Every structure is written in C-alpha cells, then in structure tokens.
Amino acid sequence: MSATAPRQTADERRVAVLDAATHEFARKGLHGASTDDIARAAGISQPYLFRLFGTKKELYLATSQRTIDDLYQVFAEASRGKTGMDALHAMGTAYESVMADRDRLMLMLKCWASCDDPEICEVVRSAWRDLVDLAERVSGESPEAVSTFFSKGAMLTILMAMESFARPEPWSNRLIEGCQSGMTE
Amino acid sequence: MSATAPRQTADERRVAVLDAATHEFARKGLHGASTDDIARAAGISQPYLFRLFGTKKELYLATSQRTIDDLYQVFAEASRGKTGMDALHAMGTAYESVMADRDRLMLMLKCWASCDDPEICEVVRSAWRDLVDLAERVSGESPEAVSTFFSKGAMLTILMAMESFARPEPWSNRLIEGCQSGMTE
C-alpha cells in the first residue's frame, strides 16, 4: 500500500541534516540538542545520521562551518565592486539580513560561547580572521575603522539575541541609535 | 577514627555550590554540566544540592545572577567619584579585570547565547539595562559615546573568549589596537 520511499543521495541527505541541525543546535546548543530530534527533523533514522556524520561533535562542527562559510560569501558578495566606507556599510547591511535569521544568529553566539573547546575555537578564530581580512582588503579603511565596524557588529549581535529589536526599550534604542549615528560619520 | 565532618549553614553551602557551579556552567553550559560534578566540587552530596536550589535551572539562574550582580558592583565602585570619559575608562579597565577570570567570561557569553530561554533572557536584559543606565548616569556622556563603550566591550569579550590575547595574531591585534586608539580620542 505505502509507496516506496524515494531514495536520495547521501549528499542531499547531508544538506537536510545540516538544515535540521542548524535549527536544533541554535536553540539548544551542542549538549542540549539530541541526535534523535535532528534525525527526525531531517526525515531520516538516527543511525543513518551517524553514518553520515560520524559523531555528534563532527555534525556540530560541520553545521557551524557551513553557517560561517555562508556568512563569508554574503559579505564578499555584498561588498563586491565597492570600496571604503561604502564597502563596510554594505557588509553591515548584509550582516543584519543574515542575522535576521534567528537560527544563524543563535548558532553564531553559541559558537562564541563554546570557545573553550579547541576545535570550535579554531573554527571561530579562522572565521574572524577571514572576515577581518576581507573587510580590510575590500574597504581599504584604517584598522580603527575596521575595528569600529566589528565592535558595532558584536554589540548588535548580542542585542539581537536578547530581542532588543523585537521588544525595544529606551536604553537599548539609545545603544542602537548611538551605533547608527556613528556609522554615518 | 575519622573526625566528624564540621557542619555548615545552608547559606555557606550555597556559596560553595555557586562557586562550583560558576566553574562548571562556564565551561560546559547549562546542559553540558552535571549536577553530580557540581555537587562533588562543592563538597556536598548531589541530593543536598537539589535541596538547596530546587532544580538545575534555578541553580543556573542563581549562578548567572550572582556573576552579573558582582559585575555591576565592580562597575559602580570603579566609577565612583569619576565623571565623563574618566568614568567610562575606569569602568572599561574594571571590566577587563573581571573578564580576566575565564569562568566569569565564559559564563557571561553562555548567558548571551542562551537568550532563547525567556528566563535567562530576562536576566540578561535587566543586567544590560542596569549597566547602560549606570554608565550613562555616572559618565554623563552622550548616547554615542556610551554606545561605543559597550560596542568595544562586546567585541573585546568575544576576542577574549577566542583567546586572542593569549594567542595573538596580526588581525586580532589590529582589532584590539584599533579599539584602544579609539578610546583615547
């Protein structure tokens, strides 16, 4: 009676698992999320998840890496053909749009917060290195300007995590506005 | 033969548990840390831990709250009697010294990263509100200046997490120096 399930390639399944894992890890973290839930959300059995990724930790690293690689691509595309503060501004806007996806936002924060783990730390460090290099190279701006750019990004990320945009308050609006007025100087 | 263990008041034990919990939660997070390990590190049995704090979640909240309250006190004392950029600078120095304790640093980051949980989010939001209010009130500086102050704090916190001070690299040094030169302007 039931139609035979259509088979997919392992790579297609891997993408589905990474999608599900991004959501689960973003919400509950490496230890809080269960491989059972991720497998179910990806539409496969839990043992097959282990066949595709080896261990939970490796899946976590792959998930983080993909999100970070995506972010780099978005930065690169947003700034293409631009220079100076124009380039930084375009990257800032692109960053905001990526982080509007709460899964990516929270996964990023969870990576920062898991830097005690040397493997995760290495992923995060190399991501920052690449992004800083890109921002400096494309914009050609001074270290001070680039530093300010990343500072504001860091604070805005934390403010987004604590839902300061969805649930505005005077103090957080002042931080955000102070941030934007600095941008246009 | 063995001497009877000296009894302590529940409040003394609570402090010991919070100390142990700060370390464990900072390293492994709410889900990664086990109440067994925390109890052992605090020198009590695991059931007694539950008697003292009810649930693991409540212990986590109490631990985070204590660290945050400490931070506020340090800010307040550092800035006492100061105004303007002097006050902000003193707070910045104080913040760096607090965050030199890796347990407090990583616990703070873990709190930010756990803002999907409404209870944790509320703790974090009210902490930021209090700190921003304090910084504005004591320094009397413009929203832009205060925003810049917190921006730089946010980025430096993340850089500390990824051990950019212990393992310096050119790109991170540029971010840090760009940050400091901005401070003195």
Place this chain on the structure above:
DNA sequence: ACCGGTAGTAAGTGACTAATCACAAGCAAA
C-alpha cells in the same frame, strides 16, 4: 533527657542519549 529543626546522605528510579550492529532494500553495471 528529649525534642524539634536543620544539615546531610545512601540508594534508588525512570527517562533519555550517543553510538553500534546486523540486516534489508534499491540500483547500476556486467
């Protein structure tokens, strides 16, 4: 002496979880 409250624990319990193993089923080429 004893009584009431507080400090403290040994011994579970049931639920959950990462990882494994053995095995089935689809598919493509010879």
Place this chain on the structure above:
DNA sequence: TTTGCTTGTGATTAGTCACTTACTACCGGT
C-alpha cells in the same frame, strides 16, 4: 541474473542524568 555498492532502518546497549524517597546525625533550647 547475479554481483556489488550505496542508501537506509530496527533493535539494542551501556551509560548518564535530573530528581526523589527515605533515612540518619547533629545541635540548641527547655
């Protein structure tokens, strides 16, 4: 048709974890 590789799962396992129950030991007051 058979052979062999890839996709995919059911059943299980060994262990962990938050939390509970039921109990003991200490100590100050009367």
